[in-house]
Amino acid sequence: MAFKEALQKVLQLEGGLKLHRNPTEEAETYAGIYRKAHPNWKGWEYIDKGETPPFELIEKFYYENYYKYFDVNxxxxxxxxxxxxxxxxxxxxxxxxxxxxxxxxxxxxxxxxxxxxxxxxxxxxxxxxxxxxxxxxxxxxxxxxxxxxxxxxxxxxxxxxxxxxxxx
CATH class of the missing domain: 1.20.141.10 (Chitosanase, subunit A, domain 1)
Known part of the structure; x- marks a missing residue:
């Protein structure tokens, strides 16, 4: 499965494109992206204005932080x-x-x-x-x-x- 298909499956496991807070965490999570761990993610600017972040920001986040390390032969x-x-x-x-x-x-x-x-x-x-x-x-x-x-x-x-x- 290619990155985009794998990402869709990961996002399902992460609860989709939703903003929520887990009981033991100090900040909210959007699309599996935890604000405390990733406070500089550009998507927070959209969320803070009550807007939905562009999906490209989510794709870039997951590729850069996780997938690229395994994007090998x-x-x-x-x-x-x-x-x-x-x-x-x-x-x-x-x-x-x-x-x-x-x-x-x-x-x-x-x-x-x-x-x-x-x-x-x-x-x-x-x-x-x-x-x-x-x-x-x-x-x-x-x-x-x-x-x-x-x-x-x-x-x-x-x-x-x-x-x-x-x-x-």
């Missing part, structure tokens, strides 16, 4: 799964998780060795193992800080399984 299913995961976990944590699954030293950097191993990975096995590792990561996070994260655990698992359904 790897299997499209892996690329899409990593992109979707990065939107939720961040690029560095996503790469570390992928590296652990691949048996590599998890440094969070997509270097030539990581790319080579990723290109040669059995796609079905990688997706299966990455799904399990991702759910384990979320579970450990919720167990470490239940007050803050337990409320999200079911949603994170459901999101992972939904993303798995597109790439399987």
């Amino acid at each position: 790897i299997d499209e299913r892996i690329k899409d799964f990593l992109f979707e995961t990065a939107v939720n976990l961040g690029v560095r944590q996503t790469v570390k998780l992928a590296q652990k699954v691949l048996g590599l030293k998890p440094d969070g950097i997509i270097g030539p060795h990581t790319l080579s191993v990723l290109r040669n990975a059995n796609v079905k096995n990688f997706i299966k193992d990455f799904t399990i590792a991702r759910i384990a990561f979320y579970t450990a996070l919720a167990n470490r800080n239940p007050k803050r994260y337990a409320v999200y655990l079911r949603g994170w698992i459901n999101r992972t399984l939904e993303a798995l359904s597109w790439v399987s």
Whole structure:
């Protein structure tokens, strides 16, 4: 699936083009873009005036902050799964998780060795193992800080399984 199609699926998981506030967050989120983490996103100027940001700003945000790191010569299913995961976990944590699954030293950097191993990975096995590792990561996070994260655990698992359904 190409970037624009993958982005549409990610936006569905993020709740669409809506402004909302999550219970444990300090600021609002629009189309999955959290204001506190991304206060300089140009879309906030539109939202603050009561307007809808141009979709091109959303596309640019997701490409520049997440997709471009995986826009390399790897299997499209892996690329899409990593992109979707990065939107939720961040690029560095996503790469570390992928590296652990691949048996590599998890440094969070997509270097030539990581790319080579990723290109040669059995796609079905990688997706299966990455799904399990991702759910384990979320579970450990919720167990470490239940007050803050337990409320999200079911949603994170459901999101992972939904993303798995597109790439399987």
